[in-house]
Amino acid sequence: MLNLVLFGAPGAGKGTQAAMLTDKYKLIHLSTGDILRKEINAGSDLGKLAQTYTDKGALVPDEVVIGIIQSQIAQNPEAKGFIFDGFPRTIAQAEALDKMMENNGIQITSMIALEVATEELVKRLQLRGESSGRADDQSIDVIRNRIDAYNEKTKPIIDYYDAQKKYRAVNGIGEISEIFNLLCKCVDELK
Numbered sequence: 001m002l003n004l005v006l007f008g009a010p011g012a013g014k015g016t017q018a019a020m021l022t023d024k025y026k027l028i029h030l031s032t033g034d035i036l037r038k039e040i041n042a043g044s045d046l047g048k049l050a051q052t053y054t055d056k057g058a059l060v061p062d063e064v065v066i067g068i069i070q071s072q073i074a075q076n077p078e079a080k081g082f083i084f085d086g087f088p089r090t091i092a093q094a095e096a097l098d099k100m101m102e103n104n105g106i107q108i109t110s111m112i113a114l115e116v117a118t119e120e121l122v123k124r125l126q127l128r129g130e131s132s133g134r135a136d137d138q139s140i141d142v143i144r145n146r147i148d149a150y151n152e153k154t155k156p157i158i159d160y161y162d163a164q165k166k167y168r169a170v171n172g173i174g175e176i177s178e179i180f181n182l183l184c185k186c187v188d189e190l191k
């Protein structure tokens with residue numbers, strides 16, 4: 001089984017690349033951001049709760065996203081593997097993911113980070129805000145909060161996976177197809 005964590009700051013290109021990797025390696029794509037946006041659009045209780053955080057660019061509480069991932073893993077017993085996109089985002093989430101994997105007799109194969117400099121991230125998110133309806137891409141303050149949350153709470157996860165010898169990084173700046181090729185090279189070395 002190939003279980004990948006695709007890691008990177010907001011705007012690093014995780015969603016785009018995860019969709020392409022999912023297609024090529026026949027994995028199940030689990031994006032907590034996408035799942036939360038669906039809940040927000042549906043107006044569910046979970047969505048209403050999540051929106052109070054996403055509107056500010058803050059992280060949704062660990063137990064909420066851990067619960068989402070737990071149920072998605074349970075719903076896909078036949079999966080050839082998973083690609084986690086936007087999860088884990090805190091050390092507590094990374095630890096919970098390892099436990100969930102262990103309980104299912106599987107493990108994370110690797111965490112691959114897309115590296116993009118902060119100023120490029122801000123530019124990309126502002127551009128995305130102009131072309132997409134994503135609420136959290138519309139305001140520079142919300143964009144900055146998300147990048148701050150990434151630097152404070154998410155970046156330390158690199159050390160967590162590095163200690164397990166699972167951390168890899170690729171340059172996330174360039175053509176989408178170029179970056180995809182780098183990621184595929186990385187994944188193929190894992191198999």
Ligand code: AMP
Nearest residue numbers: 032033053054058059060065086087089
């Ligand atoms: P994303 O589409 O991954 O950028 O996520 C959009 C927003 O959803 C984030 O800014 C957070 O508010 C929330 N979110 C998504 N995934 C997580 C997570 N793993 N932990 C906490 N909050 C999350």
